[in-house]
Amino acid sequence: KSTLVEILCGLLPPNKGSISIAGQNFDEETFYSFRDRITLVTPSVYLFQRTLRDNLTMGRAINEKQLIEALTQAHLSDVVDAIDGGLDGDLGTNGNKLSLGQRQRVILARAFLSNPKLLLMDEATSNLNPSLEAEIVDNIQSFVDPDCIIIMIAHKAPNNFQHTRSYEIRGGKLIDLADASSVQHT
Numbered sequence: 001k002s003t004l005v006e007i008l009c010g011l012l013p014p015n016k017g018s019i020s021i022a023g024q025n026f027d028e029e030t031f032y033s034f035r036d037r038i039t040l041v042t043p044s045v046y047l048f049q050r051t052l053r054d055n056l057t058m059g060r061a062i063n064e065k066q067l068i069e070a071l072t073q074a075h076l077s078d079v080v081d082a083i084d085g086g087l088d089g090d091l092g093t094n095g096n097k098l099s100l101g102q103r104q105r106v107i108l109a110r111a112f113l114s115n116p117k118l119l120l121m122d123e124a125t126s127n128l129n130p131s132l133e134a135e136i137v138d139n140i141q142s143f144v145d146p147d148c149i150i151i152m153i154a155h156k157a158p159n160n161f162q163h164t165r166s167y168e169i170r171g172g173k174l175i176d177l178a179d180a181s182s183v184q185h186t
Contacts, residue, residue: 001153001169002042005122008151009040039116041124045103047095052080053087055095056109066113073139074109075132076102101127108136112143119144121152134160 006012007019010031019026026034047055056067067087071077079102083089095103104127111119119140125133137158144150152161166177 002122004169004174005040005042005120005151005153009038009118009120010035034118036114037117038120039111039114039118040120041104041107041111041122043104043123043126045095045100045107047091047098047103047106049093050091051085051088052083052091052106055091055106056087056113058110060113062113070109070112073112073136073143074105075136076105076109079105101129101132104128105136108140111140115145117145117148119148119150121150121154123154124152125158126154130158133158137161 003012007014010026010028024030053067056062056070071080079098080086083091083097091097091106095106098106104124108124121140125136128136137160140150141162152163157163157166168175168177
């Protein structure tokens with residue numbers, strides 16, 4: 001499943017076949033034209049040894065109102081209050097001054113700041129408790145652009161995740177669960 005995500009966001013080329021977006025082959029050139037509209041959130045969290053603000057803005061010009069909104073949506077306001085220096089406080093090496101769940105929420109806050117057209121969430125809430133996960137999933141679904149495609153990959157999808165299609169990987173094949181009743185098991 002992680003390989004599929006890496007192919008979808010242009011980090012790996014497919015071994016067979018091709019990926020296309022809006023009828024355009026998703027090659028390296030297309031990837032660079034789309035990359036600012038693709039956001040990937042994974043359980044592998046990497047934070048820079050910089051401030052929380054730097055880890056959220058990543059060099060982009062983002063105003064305070066947008067930052068506060070992203071912090072609120074990702075339930076990070078209490079974390080900011082606890083960090084010495086707040087938004088301008090150092091997070092330590094790879095964010096080691098934060099818990100794993102807090103680090104994952106920093107990555108989710110980046111998604112709120114990116115306004116993606118394709119949001120890939122690979123176990124993106126796996127380090128959160130169920131009630132916090134439900135609140136953040138609700139926030140994501142109501143906050144992102146209505147035209148944004150959200151692909152959530154999870155061993156157990158949050159109960160409140162609204163989806164139009166559901167798939168499962170079985171034996172290396174992607175199975176549309178709407179058609180799963182027609183799949184014969186041997």
